[in-house]
Amino acid sequence: MAQAAQSLNPSPPLRHDHSVKRHTGLMDWITTVDHKKIAILYLWAGGLFFGIGGLEAILIRIQLIKPMNTFLDAQTFNELITMHGTTMIFLGVMPVIFALMNAVIPLQIGARDVAFPFLNALGFWTFLFGGVLLNLSWIMGGAPDAGWTSYTPLSTTQYSGTHGVDFYTIGLQIAGLGTLIGGINFLATIITMRAPGMSFMRMPMFVWASFITSAIILFAFPAITVGLVLLTFDRILEANFFDTSAGGNSVLWQHIFWIFGHPEVYILILPAFGIISEVIPTFARKRLFGYSSMVFATILIAFLGFMVWAHHMFTTGLGPVANALFSVSTMLIAVPTGIKIFNWLFTMWGGQVRFTTPNLFAVGFIPTFTMGGVTGVMLASAPADFQFHDTYFVVAHFHYVIVGGLVLGLFAGLHYWWPKMFGRMLNETLGKWTFWTFIIGFHLTFFVQHFLGLMGMQRRVFTYLPNQQFDLLNLISTIGAGLMGVGMLIFLTNIFLTSRKPADAPDDPWEDGRTLEWTISSPPPEYNFKQTPLVRGLDAFWKEKTSGHKTMTPAEPVGPIHMPSATILPFLMSVGIFIAGLGFMFSRDDFGNAFMGFMFNNYLVTAIGLVITFGSMLLRSLYDDHGWHIGPEELEGR
Amino acid sequence: MLRPQGPAAESSFDLMKLSITIMIVVLLIVFSIAAYVLVRFRRKPDQREMPEQVEGSFKLEVLWTVIPLILVVVLAVPTVKAVFAAGNDHSNDKNAIKVKVTGHQYWWEFQYTDYGVTTAQDLVIPAGKDIAFELSTKDVLHSFWVPSLSGKMDTNPDGTTNRFSFSAPNEGVYRGKCAELCGPSHGFMEFKVKSVSEAEFEKWVNSMKSPAVLPEDPALAEKFKSQCLTCHAMGDMPDMSSAPNLTGIGSRESVAGILLNDDTGVDGAPVLENLKTWLHDTQGVKPGNKMPDPKKDMNLSDEEIDGIAEFLAGYTLD
Known part of the structure; x- marks a missing residue:
């Protein structure tokens, strides 16, 4: 009744209380600043790159199916492993993480959008154009071939003569810009836009995990950006930061790369921890066991994550003191990670566990990720790592963590939040098929690789000699990879079939939703919450349910809602950077064509790109756009 | 790696055995709790009542913080010991055979600095003696690895040279590999270590120094x-x-x-x-x-x- 009374008092007319030009079709997607649509863009783009990375993985496994195979040549194989790693990490799983963060975080904290919707769109488009640039290398003279780690001197022009590594350095700088922008945006969103009553210690675990992930991004991505800039200078402008004979140092690259690269591992896995911490309590109908220790464990993991980078470099020759210190600091990470594992198990203890598809993935995650974790501790012991390093044991370990951990977590999250994102429940039967084929395929592929490593098979070899007892295990591994591919196809079929059904998912489709996203319709309206909810405890919605309420108590009367305007500027800015990057990369090339030479060698293409980007920025700065309002009449459906 | 033939490889292998034992114990605990929970606490069709909402348990949480910490210490102490033991590179040991290893795309060069002998692909060493290696590369990074004798060590460009040491107590031929991606033929950059008796080693050194021969035609x-x-x-x-x-x-x-x-x-x-x-x-x-x-x-x-x-x-x- 209180609500109805409020809506009877019309608020005074506002200056921007007018309807706005609404784009449709493609133009709607290019100009959107709505976090829910940007989430879907991230999901499709990430899914596309994930598919490319997956195809690369299948090709790699086919090549390794038998000794001395000639399915691929050595150079192509090196390009494939480089692109598989780079694509999966930077363009595959990270965007899907960002998709879920975009789709869920504003809803979970009771906000109407992120703090900077314009930046959100900019982050997506720079990521997409960076990723497209990187993948253009396949058709523009050859992909990068120095591994996703791009160790110098192998990645310098002397040993990698094509533009492949330039596509890597410049593509990743552009894509990295998007990640950094996204990270800053989520930090600001979570700090400033929580609903009334949602203190930090009442935030859902996924919000906490995303918050800490964003903080890691803020500190780790500048390191890789600097490294990539230096490598670009070495390659294109003939600098010698990493040229030992000219006073540089090739080991320096390894330090720069891993001081980013190790925290990156936690950028990937912490959101998965967050997802699991949402899915398990929902389907156990029980609150998360040890919430505050979960929060502190996450912070501790993030902190320690910056202290362990040299464990990737035990065989680089850092000396016993460094090796001993980094061994011990790495082992310490096992402690907070262990806390999390036991907290999840004890969340289910005494609960009522339902095996829906999201929960199957979450439950499958626990033992699988634990196996990746324990091999991590084994690798942390430097003298043992002298043997493990750069073998298939390491390949098995990081796939257990990234696929067995993160990808299972993402599957859990996608199945869990799909109805909220699209208004349609994914088919449960097909979901269970996805789970079983994927997880069985996964263990077939990677469990045997531990033994391949222990038997002396180095990683990144395009083929191997016979009579080393590698043959059978590699065959099993390839069969497993095929099964994982089948799992992915079932998932895609599920998405396709689901998309043809009516969007009829209820607000709380899993019935036991605990957090704010389940209090609004599926998919939510563009303003999310008609009235900002009042949060009265951890698991805000669950708390209302247990008090016998069906809805949240609003924290404000119904009033006009301010919305940001759609804009094409983020898209244009990214197009500009894309053109500038391409121009810079080819600035020293001899085209044998006067016009092309003139355009590229005088940096004119670069200049055009930068003019587009900075011009768009100028436009954005000079013309104030105050956005628009949705009036209360429209909210009430009048 | 699983059949160590020298002290360096044995030290690694001992740590592997210790760590894998600890880790199997951890896995067994996690797996059995998981299995118990998943069987015992399934939701029954008629279950409608709300399970008790447990906030946490201070005692339990301390327990699973302290026990992993103890396990980490158990593993960390021998690790640190072995790290410092592996730090002894025998570079000042008069009895050690000094070998300068240079990585090339895609072959290995071995210089016996005390003997003035250079060879490639086959590293001939006297059994039981400590070999003091000095590792560098002429081009990109490689990693020098003989799985059954020792862990690996990268070959960095001059100026960032690495040193390490291993020995092969038993005579025999061991397979060596490059472990750092170094280009298309990285997987084919293999070599052999031949551990021979001391007398045979002396004989080999002398015959390496004999004058070059040429084709008869x-x-x-x-x-x-x-x-x-x-x-x-x-x-x-x-x-x-x-x-x-x-x-x-x-x-x-x-x-x-x-x-x-x-x-x-x-x-x-x-x-x-x-x-x-x-x-x-x-x-x-x-x-x-x-x-x-x-x-x-x-x-x-x-x-x-x-x-x-x-x-x-x-x-x-x-």
């Missing part, structure tokens, strides 16, 4: 000198380190590191056959290697190539 000898010896060295010739030293190539374990020499034909092929395979198709055997093609780049005829292969196959150490 003067025309072929001239071709060999002008086409091959501009990069390769043999016997007492000065070594330019630009291509593998060929001294005694006929008695090596392999050709190009990966074509295993085996007269019985079980694990490989006779050395002559391997040399022919290699010289007729170097890029096919080892893609991306830096040797000019004998036929296309050096204009040698098939007969000349076969002649050189025969000469090299017969160039053995006594």
Whole structure:
């Protein structure tokens, strides 16, 4: 009744209380600043790159199916492993993480959008154009071939003569810009836009995990950006930061790369921890066991994550003191990670566990990720790592963590939040098929690789000699990879079939939703919450349910809602950077064509790109756009 | 790696066994709790009541913080010990054999600085002696690895040289590999370590120093000198380190590191056959290697190539 009374008092007319030009079709997607649509863009783009990375993985496994195979040549194989790693990490799983963060975080904290919707769109488009640039290398003279780690001197022009590594350095700088922008945006969103009553210690675990992930991004991505800039200078402008004979140092690259690269591992896995911490309590109908220790464990993991980078470099020759210190600091990470594992198990203890598809993935995650974790501790012991390093044991370990951990977590999250994102429940039967084929395929592929490593098979070899007892295990591994591919196809079929059904998912489709996203319709309206909810405890919605309420108590009367305007500027800015990057990369090339030479060698293409980007920025700065309002009449459906 | 043949590899193996034991215990605990929970606490169809909402348990949480900490200490102490033990590189040990290892795309150069001997692909060492290695690369990073004898160590460019040491108490031939991505033929950058008795080692050093021999056919000898010896060295010739030293190539374990020499034909092929395979198709055997093609780049005829292969196959150490 209180609500109805409020809506009877019309608020005074506002200056921007007018309807706005609404784009449709493609133009709607290019100009959107709505976090829910940007989430879907991230999901499709990430899914596309994930598919490319997956195809690369299948090709790699086919090549390794038998000794001395000639399915691929050595150079192509090196390009494939480089692109598989780079694509999966930077363009595959990270965007899907960002998709879920975009789709869920504003809803979970009771906000109407992120703090900077314009930046959100900019982050997506720079990521997409960076990723497209990187993948253009396949058709523009050859992909990068120095591994996703791009160790110098192998990645310098002397040993990698094509533009492949330039596509890597410049593509990743552009894509990295998007990640950094996204990270800053989520930090600001979570700090400033929580609903009334949602203190930090009442935030859902996924919000906490995303918050800490964003903080890691803020500190780790500048390191890789600097490294990539230096490598670009070495390659294109003939600098010698990493040229030992000219006073540089090739080991320096390894330090720069891993001081980013190790925290990156936690950028990937912490959101998965967050997802699991949402899915398990929902389907156990029980609150998360040890919430505050979960929060502190996450912070501790993030902190320690910056202290362990040299464990990737035990065989680089850092000396016993460094090796001993980094061994011990790495082992310490096992402690907070262990806390999390036991907290999840004890969340289910005494609960009522339902095996829906999201929960199957979450439950499958626990033992699988634990196996990746324990091999991590084994690798942390430097003298043992002298043997493990750069073998298939390491390949098995990081796939257990990234696929067995993160990808299972993402599957859990996608199945869990799909109805909220699209208004349609994914088919449960097909979901269970996805789970079983994927997880069985996964263990077939990677469990045997531990033994391949222990038997002396180095990683990144395009083929191997016979009579080393590698043959059978590699065959099993390839069969497993095929099964994982089948799992992915079932998932895609599920998405396709689901998309043809009516969007009829209820607000709380899993019935036991605990957090704010389940209090609004599926998919939510563009303003999310008609009235900002009042949060009265951890698991805000669950708390209302247990008090016998069906809805949240609003924290404000119904009033006009301010919305940001759609804009094409983020898209244009990214197009500009894309053109500038391409121009810079080819600035020293001899085209044998006067016009092309003139355009590229005088940096004119670069200049055009930068003019587009900075011009768009100028436009954005000079013309104030105050956005628009949705009036209360429209909210009430009048 | 699982069949260690020397003290360095054994030290790694002991730590592996310790860590895997601890980890299997951890896995068993996690798996059994998980299995129990998933069986015992399934939701029954008629279950409608709300489970008790447990906030946490201070005692339990302390328990699973302290126990992993103890396990970490149990693993960390021997790890630190072994790290410092592995730090002894024997570079100042008068009894150690000093070997300078240089990585090249895609072959290994071994210089015995105390003996003035240089060889490639086969590292001959006296059994039981400590070998003090000095590792560097002429081009990209490689990693020097003999799984059954020791862990690996990267070869960095000059100025960031690494040192380490291992020994092989038992006589035998061990397989060595490159463990750091170094280009297309990274997987083919293998070598052999031959651990022999001390007397045999002395004999080998002396025969390595004997004067170079040339093919008997003067025309072929001239071709060999002008086409091959501009990069390769043999016997007492000065070594330019630009291509593998060929001294005694006929008695090596392999050709190009990966074509295993085996007269019985079980694990490989006779050395002559391997040399022919290699010289007729170097890029096919080892893609991306830096040797000019004998036929296309050096204009040698098939007969000349076969002649050189025969000469090299017969160039053995006594």
